[in-house]
Amino acid sequence: MMTELENYIQNYFGVNKEEVTKISSYFKLLHLKKGEFFLKSGRYSDHLGFMQSGIMREFLNTNNKEVTKWISTKGYFSVDLASFIFKQPARWNIQALTDCELYVINQKDYQLIGQELSSWAVLEKLFLTKCFIILEERIVQHLSMSAEERYNQLFNFNPELFNQVSLQYLASMLGITPETLSRIRKNQLL
Amino acid sequence: MMTELENYIQNYFGVNKEEVTKISSYFKLLHLKKGEFFLKSGRYSDHLGFMQSGIMREFLNTNNKEVTKWISTKGYFSVDLASFIFKQPARWNIQALTDCELYVINQKDYQLIGQELSSWAVLEKLFLTKCFIILEERIVQHLSMSAEERYNQLFNFNPELFNQVSLQYLASMLGITPETLSRIRKNQLL
DNA sequence: ATAATTTCTTGATATTTGTCAAGCGCACAA
């Protein structure tokens, strides 16, 4: 049976089975208990994670406010990209909201893949571009949509999230207060 | 004398002179008159541009609203990344607000660089990551800052912009109306 | 099961931001 990671690489990047196996062999399975941190702000993000199961939250603290940037579920990569690539101290906290299974690769092995797999540069490019596009889409949403529209967008994209994750975190990720989210949701019922 | 592009590659990516010259030889200088489009939404973004001089605006139209994503000046790359990398129709319009000088490279030559320069994969990774980080920072701003705070951030980062670019575009880029920007600026004087 | 704690909802109110309409000022053209 294939892991989520293998599925992802094969489907998203269109890589053949052999290479998929090769790539995924560099990753190791990591279990995180609910509440544990995959990364703490200020540390170095020296592992790239890919989520097999569970839910994680990426957030930071800034002028007394906690900002949730993203909720990751099955099929997402999890890393502080700036820290991982540029070897700076991490800005983000990444915490498990439930027990999680992650496939992780460390910096060193990540470098190794690049040396051993000629096709890796292309995959890496696609991966980074995808990360960029996701953020770009969110910027557009903030520049052109109301809180309610952003909520609908997120809800339609991933309704289950709202049963699995504390609403305060989703509110923060949408850039609104929990009270406003509560009222928007009430509105949607009418 | 070095071009902005060569400066950028050398300083930002820490590449030696020889490689810098090699890389920049793939780029060709392109002149754009004020008002001309470097890219139109729906077309394919088959050129990556690097700005030597002038100002360009990246925007799209969505439900009767024009959204300005970014104003590019000297030292910025200009491209619809999703279109350039994934070969999709472009989402963004890129238009010259003033006469512009761009160093451009087409898809084919871009591929070639990768094949001829072993170090290219690393540079590409850094480039894409930088693009990502810029957007990530903007997301954080929208999740945690008021319109006025975002204005101050942008103004402190690049005050000249407000003398060179129509305020309505800067308002759009900040995610606010021109009226609100006008009032914020009035406030700042007191 | 019960108590304790946290999260969610609701109401009242304040603040921020948007909308619409009018007027001002500057640039450019006839």
Add this chain to the structure above:
DNA sequence: TTGTGCGCTTGACAAATATCAAGAAATTAT
């Protein structure tokens, strides 16, 4: 010069969202 148009500002008002406080609901711990 004198319009003409466009972008910017201002005012009055409306809508969206935040804040604060209280209570209800859900979750967690004892």
